[in-house]
Amino acid sequence: MGRKILFITTDQQRYDTLGVNGGVLSRTPVLDGLAAQGIRYERCQPTSVVCMPSRASMLTGQFPSTHGAWMNGVPLAIDAPSVAEDLHDAGYATALIGKAHFEPFMDPFGLFAENALASLGLPTVEQDWFDGRRGVHRGFDHLEFATHGVMGALHYAKWMTELHPEAIGGFYPVVDGELNVNAAGGGDTGAPQVKFNNVPRDWYHTDWVADRTIEWLDRQDGDRDWFCWMSFPDPHHPWDPPRSEIGRVPWRDVELPANYPQRASERESLLDAKARHWRAWYDGRLVSNYEAPAKWVPATLTPDQVREVNALNAVEVELIDEAVGRVLASIEAKGWGDDVDVIFTSDHGEFQGDFGLLFKGPYHVDGLMRLPLIWRPARSTRPEPSVVHAPVSLVSLAATFLEVAGRPAPAWVEGASLPRSDDDARARSFDSTVTEWDSAIFGVDVHVRSVVTREHLYTEYRPGTMHDGSEGELYDLVDDPLQRINRFDDPAYANARATLAERLRSHEERPGERATPGTLMAPV
Amino acid sequence: MASLRHERRIAADADIVWEVIRRPESIPTWFPGIASCTVEGAKRVITTAAGIEMPEEILTIDPLIHRFAYRITSPLYRFHLGVIDVIALGPSDSLCVYSTTAEPDPLALLIAGGTVGALDEIQKIAEATAKG
Numbered sequence: 001m002g003r004k005i006l007f008i009t010t011d012q013q014r015y016d017t018l019g020v021n022g023g024v025l026s027r028t029p030v031l032d033g034l035a036a037q038g039i040r041y042e043r044c045q046p047t048s049v050v051c052m053p054s055r056a057s058m059l060t061g062q063f064p065s066t067h068g069a070w071m072n073g074v075p076l077a078i079d080a081p082s083v084a085e086d087l088h089d090a091g092y093a094t095a096l097i098g099k100a101h102f103e104p105f106m107d108p109f110g111l112f113a114e115n116a117l118a119s120l121g122l123p124t125v126e127q128d129w130f131d132g133r134r135g136v137h138r139g140f141d142h143l144e145f146a147t148h149g150v151m152g153a154l155h156y157a158k159w160m161t162e163l164h165p166e167a168i169g170g171f172y173p174v175v176d177g178e179l180n181v182n183a184a185g186g187g188d189t190g191a192p193q194v195k196f197n198n199v200p201r202d203w204y205h206t207d208w209v210a211d212r213t214i215e216w217l218d219r220q221d222g223d224r225d226w227f228c229w230m231s232f233p234d235p236h237h238p239w240d241p242p243r244s245e246i247g248r249v250p251w252r253d254v255e256l257p258a259n260y261p262q263r264a265s266e267r268e269s270l271l272d273a274k275a276r277h278w279r280a281w282y283d284g285r286l287v288s289n290y291e292a293p294a295k296w297v298p299a300t301l302t303p304d305q306v307r308e309v310n311a312l313n314a315v316e317v318e319l320i321d322e323a324v325g326r327v328l329a330s331i332e333a334k335g336w337g338d339d340v341d342v343i344f345t346s347d348h349g350e351f352q353g354d355f356g357l358l359f360k361g362p363y364h365v366d367g368l369m370r371l372p373l374i375w376r377p378a379r380s381t382r383p384e385p386s387v388v389h390a391p392v393s394l395v396s397l398a399a400t401f402l403e404v405a406g407r408p409a410p411a412w413v414e415g416a417s418l419p420r421s422d423d424d425a426r427a428r429s430f431d432s433t434v435t436e437w438d439s440a441i442f443g444v445d446v447h448v449r450s451v452v453t454r455e456h457l458y459t460e461y462r463p464g465t466m467h468d469g470s471e472g473e474l475y476d477l478v479d480d481p482l483q484r485i486n487r488f489d490d491p492a493y494a495n496a497r498a499t500l501a502e503r504l505r506s507h508e509e510r511p512g513e514r515a516t517p518g519t520l521m522a523p524v
Numbered sequence: 525m526a527s528l529r530h531e532r533r534i535a536a537d538a539d540i541v542w543e544v545i546r547r548p549e550s551i552p553t554w555f556p557g558i559a560s561c562t563v564e565g566a567k568r569v570i571t572t573a574a575g576i577e578m579p580e581e582i583l584t585i586d587p588l589i590h591r592f593a594y595r596i597t598s599p600l601y602r603f604h605l606g607v608i609d610v611i612a613l614g615p616s617d618s619l620c621v622y623s624t625t626a627e628p629d630p631l632a633l634l635i636a637g638g639t640v641g642a643l644d645e646i647q648k649i650a651e652a653t654a655k656g
Contacts, residue, residue, distance in 0.1 A: 110572060
């Protein structure tokens, strides 16, 4: 028997929402406790700041430009490499419970297996694997899906529809009647994607994901290793946690974020210093991507709306922490506690009011790019608690799981396993990470590449609808941690810019086979 | 209004490709995810594999220019126009272009996503027929 792996992800959760990372709104004792026992990463970056490409990178260990799911709505090829397939080959029982999103949710023609499993009543289906064999869907023996609210044909929606139909109307409708991300406001402040939801806590998807995970764990043979990806849809919008819980964080008591300038003129001058699409979105002159409400103008966001969104977000984070605690207690009760590696992270972040913005898009700053990442190695390995300051990436997760399982990393994995300390990071040259963005939707294309080091965050905008290839951003993370001063054209930073540009060129020219970029099949 | 287009080069004579698509009732054979359809005159109702019914109106079936045009008349759409053009490039060489223009925009994307698989299937059927 080796080490079991509990991989916990959330959706759209910022680094600074955990207490251990300095967050003050949510109480997160369970995750803080894991960090104290294991390794906490101070600068973890996603490969993409939207769900599908980022999640595909977790599964494949590849950047979006390699695995081919380059934007939301582009499915990951069914025969793309998958770390779950390797673990399955190694004898692991494999499960993904919660939000997968390797395939589009919007699927009127019923083309994607992820949307069919709940109706079929099957735990998985056979598909082509990367190596030419056929096997369980992307390497998972067991799949039970949920997403935001009760959207789609997934297991959670089916469960709610069959058992608790009276509560469905309490959820915020994520998309409107035209299938755009809904701009309707709610709550006390009229903030978009906010609603008071009378669903009982036990029926909310966070607890459902934990319940289904515990149920799956209950069925596992204690002598067999397992890999369980427990994937919470929250704290991604909509912000509609059970109303019974919202008193935990009264929004009127919430302080505005350090990066939310209250004066419009200050917000606008910060945005004007960035590439031109920032201000265009803020003013309502550009909708560059599907992930924010097309009919919402960020300039209308009020301080109270920021407070309310952040309060509800914090409630959702607390519920996740408590759900994780229940699952960990179940693992301890089974006597597996010493043999389980726990890794916690999120797929990307959320503006939460930074620069006067909400949601996400082609905007590479910490709100969207700096993620919580905690690895609590199995206690049987006597892990040395540490904090890693070197930049690391979610592209390293696949290799890390394989290392835990005692498997060599296959050639298709682009990220090395996570370092256990700064010394380890130094020895293995963890000194920069790259985040990619490509989108082309409704006549607007945007192409962005960013590299992060300990000292800098550097972004290049490739030619597209809004950019001619000459724009960029360069932030000094030491002197300007809030990324307010764009040094891209500052002569004092010319050398840094040249070095960082060279790193991006190296990334583009990295060796290895690239999948054919997938086709956009749906908005999301 | 969103307008999207997908196309496929097919190693088959344009007449063979046209034969695959020209009959309105044949759509379940070449459009993955369309489970069935009924046709009455210029009215067609398709039912998708996800159980969604969509009424359509056939606008053009032109054998001379190899164009099939239709619109979805479901109230979800303020506007929809789907056009399939088969263009002869040479003997045993054709281009099949499937265009979708619709409002609201996200609905155009959903239909256009499905047309990618349709082009795959049209190509497969036409090339198999061409090979005899």
